[in-house]
Amino acid sequence: MMDAKLKQESPPDPVRKKAMGLLARATLDELKAAWDALVDKPEVHPVRGPETGLVMVRGRIGGGGDPFNLGEATVSRATIRLSTSEIGHGQLLGTDKQRARLAAIFDALSQRDGDKAPVEALLRRIGERLAREERRKAEETAATRVDFFTMVRGDD
Amino acid sequence: MYVAVKGGEAAIANAHRLLADRRRGDRNLPSITIDQVVEQLGLAVDRVMAEASLYDRALAALAVRQARGDMIEAIFILRAYRTTLPRFGYSEPVDTANMRVERRVSATYKDLPGGQLLGPTFDYTHRLLDPSLISDEAIAEPAVKEPGEHVMRVSDILDGEGLIEGDGQMPEGHVMGDLTREPMEFPMARDLRLQALARGDEGFLLALAYSTQRGYGRTHPFVGEVRIGEVEVELDLPELGFAVSLGTIRVTECQMVNQFMGSAKQPPQFTRGYGLVFGQSERKAMSMSLVDRALRTDEFSEDIVAPAQDQEFVISHADNVQATGFVEHLKLPHYVDFQAELDLVRRMRRDYEAANSGETAKEQREAAE
Numbered sequence: 162m163m164d165a166k167l168k169q170e171s172p173p174d175p176v177r178k179k180a181m182g183l184l185a186r187a188t189l190d191e192l193k194a195a196w197d198a199l200v201d202k203p204e205v206h207p208v209r210g211p212e213t214g215l216v217m218v219r220g221r222i223g224g225g226g227d228p229f230n231l232g233e234a235t236v237s238r239a240t241i242r243l244s245t246s247e248i249g250h251g252q253l254l255g256t257d258k259q260r261a262r263l264a265a266i267f268d269a270l271s272q273r274d275g276d277k278a279p280v281e282a283l284l285r286r287i288g289e290r291l292a293r294e295e296r297r298k299a300e301e302t303a304a305t306r307v308d309f310f311t312m313v314r315g316d317d
Numbered sequence: 318m319y320v321a322v323k324g325g326e327a328a329i330a331n332a333h334r335l336l337a338d339r340r341r342g343d344r345n346l347p348s349i350t351i352d353q354v355v356e357q358l359g360l361a362v363d364r365v366m367a368e369a370s371l372y373d374r375a376l377a378a379l380a381v382r383q384a385r386g387d388m389i390e391a392i393f394i395l396r397a398y399r400t401t402l403p404r405f406g407y408s409e410p411v412d413t414a415n416m417r418v419e420r421r422v423s424a425t426y427k428d429l430p431g432g433q434l435l436g437p438t439f440d441y442t443h444r445l446l447d448p449s450l451i452s453d454e455a456i457a458e459p460a461v462k463e464p465g466e467h468v469m470r471v472s473d474i475l476d477g478e479g480l481i482e483g484d485g486q487m488p489e490g491h492v493m494g495d496l497t498r499e500p501m502e503f504p505m506a507r508d509l510r511l512q513a514l515a516r517g518d519e520g521f522l523l524a525l526a527y528s529t530q531r532g533y534g535r536t537h538p539f540v541g542e543v544r545i546g547e548v549e550v551e552l553d554l555p556e557l558g559f560a561v562s563l564g565t566i567r568v569t570e571c572q573m574v575n576q577f578m579g580s581a582k583q584p585p586q587f588t589r590g591y592g593l594v595f596g597q598s599e600r601k602a603m604s605m606s607l608v609d610r611a612l613r614t615d616e617f618s619e620d621i622v623a624p625a626q627d628q629e630f631v632i633s634h635a636d637n638v639q640a641t642g643f644v645e646h647l648k649l650p651h652y653v654d655f656q657a658e659l660d661l662v663r664r665m666r667r668d669y670e671a672a673n674s675g676e677t678a679k680e681q682r683e684a685a686e
Contacts, residue, residue: 173559182549182562214403216552216563217495218372219410220515220593222485222507224470224570228410229508230495231515232595234372234550236405236563250554254564255373295417300461302419305435309427 180271180280183287184264185253191290192263195283203273204244205266211239211251211258237261247272340385354378363567363596364388368637369395370497370516372566372595389518389637396638409551409560413570413593416546418468424540425574431468436545471541472572472589481574481587503629510612510632511605515594517635519601525625526607534611534623537576538590545569545597569594573606578617588617 184192196202213235220231238252239262249269251261271280341348355362355378365377369392377395384390420436423429435441475481487493487508494509505513514522529536547565554561571592579585590610592602611625624630634640 174557177557178559178561185562185564212403214405215371215399216405216550217407217497218550218566219408219493220413220511220568221410222487222511223589223591224413224472224484224572224593226483226485227487227491227508228493230407230493230497230512231411231568231593232367232370232372232512233399233404233497234408234563234566235376235402236552238405240556248556250556250561252552252554252561252563254550254566256376296464297461298417298419299464301459302434302436303464304460304462305420305437306462306465307433307435 177268177271180284181250181252181264181268183284183291184251184267186291187260187264187283187287189257189260189263191283191287192260192267195267195279195286196263199279203266203270205269206242206244207239207262208242208248209238209240211237211262211265213237213256213258239265241265241269243269243273245273340383349382351375351378351382354381360597361386361388363598364519364601365391365395367595367598367601368392368516368518369399370595371395371399389641393638393641406552408563409553411548411550411566411568413544413548413568414470414473416468416544416548416568416570417565418544418546419567419597420546421468421542421544422540423471423542425471425542426474429469429471429474430466432465434468468544470572471574475541475574475587479584479586482589485589485591501632503632504615505628505632507609507613510628511591511593511609513632513635514592514605514608517605518637518640519598519604521635521637521640522604522608523600525611525631526604528623529607529611529625534626536573536590536607536610538607538610539574540603541572541574541589543569543571543599543602545599567596569596569598569602571599571602571606573603573610575610588613 214237215233216236218231218234219228221228234254235256236252236254237256237258237260238250239258240248240250241262242248243266247269249265249267249272251264251266251268253261253264267280267283271277271284355374358378358381361381362374362377365380365388366372366374368388369377369380371377373395376398377391380391380394380398381388383394418431418434420438421431421434423433427433472481472484476483485507487506491506491508494506494512496509496512501509501513528534530538545567547567549565550563551560552563553559569592571590573590573592575588575590577585578588588610590606590608590613592605592607592609594602594605608625608631611623612628612631613619614621614626619626621627
């Protein structure tokens with residue numbers, strides 16, 4: 162059952178955590194373009210998947226209280242190993258296994274010493290697109306903010 | 318006596334073929350694509366995801382199309398699909414305080430950090446049919462403005478003064494339940510009730526919520542806030558030992574603020590009901606929060622006097638897949654059951670007539686004397 166409390170959590174690697182979050186939101190076109198642009202394509206061996214399954218999404222009672230199960234979401238994931246032995250994990254919402262596999266490849270590439278430039282360029286592209294989209298949405302929402310004005314009543 | 322009946326295969330095959338034809342409709346019209354359903358019937362897609370309890374916009378849109386727009390059929394199809402997939406794990410709880418807010422309104426405070434953000438709402442429309450939508454007229458781009466400050470949670474404002482109960486803690490040592498893993502049992506803890514309500518039928522919860530407003534288990538509610546937006550879903554990866562983001566989902570959250578309770582041990586404070594739903598569904602989130610509060614009778618020693626307060630009644634009948642299965646099964650062949658009933662009613666009728674004719678003869682004799 163719930164074993165979250167029992168697990169020994171190691172401190173997250175903030176760089177990799179952020180990179181994986183960005184890869185989870187990459188479009189297939191972005192990933193494919195980055196893969197096609199790789200001059201020296203690595204040899205990739207599958208370790209697990211790609212496969213699609215479910216993650217039970219949890220919420221918190223009252224927004225910040227104890228957790229409860231809200232409902233499931235489809236998730237696709239893949240684990241791969243490069244011939245240079247780096248292991249990469251890709252996991253993202255939805256049923257697109259191809260995206261999960263490519264995300265895993267770039268996760269592995271991000272750990273390979275030296276040649277990190279193509280991965281960093283991809284991450285930058287994804288990050289910039291997301292920032293643009295989020296900014297745009299925030300601006301559209303802001304335009305629907307109510308500005309109240311108060312009518313002064315009475316003589317003075 | 319049990320009689321096995323065979324036959325109907327050809328009729329069934331042809332019926333399904335006819336269904337496929339009717340689903341497609343007039344071939345002179347273009348077929349609708351899944352992307353079109355996702356983009357242009359987004360709230361139908363959201364409802365199917367919420368009540369199927371499976372977040373996947375594309376699959377929900379496919380279900381809507383396959384079901385010819387019959388929502389409960391679409392929910393049924395998507396709910397059935399989820400049983401074919403393995404469970405990878407449980408996410409970290411989503412953090413609605415850090416939601417990328419697309420709409421947030423509060424009925425309790427006019428001026429509050431983040432403000433009243435109307436977002437893409439039907440509110441304040443005149444509910445007049447719009448003929449311009451018949452001809453595909455061009456739509457203006459949304460207006461834009463510089464975004465303001467962080468959208469603070471209303472419950473945190475009241476909480477600062479200690480005038481409202483906390484976010485909701487389960488009793489010490491409580492193990493979080495999962496409806497999809499264990500059979501239902503009553504009394505049911507609040508975490509499980511919220512899971513059941515989150516996937517409960519919108520119409521049923523709406524009616525129950527309405528009944529509390531009309532006096533059947535009154536809770537004196539105010540919408541502290543409703544917010545809609547995207548939250549991050551994080552999954553712990555045991556291989557790495559930390560949680561990573563899988564992407565974002567859109568959810569609707571309602572914080573209902575209800576009239577105060579107090580006791581000898583506790584000063585009076587507002588109580589709360591909570592609603593959290595997949596997708597954009599304000600009506601459902603609000604209904605859920607009203608029903609959640611109504612069901613908390615044991616925590617506030619309230620008498621159960623109305624249907625919305627009766628957890629066994631509410632939770633047992635909230636799932637529309639279960640409900641439609643049991644109601645709709647009545648149309649399946651019940652030939653043998655009915656034959657038995659028919660025999661029984663004929664026998665009772667004979668007995669009745671025999672007794673009655675004896676009675677009539679006796680009455681006639683008495684009248685003659």
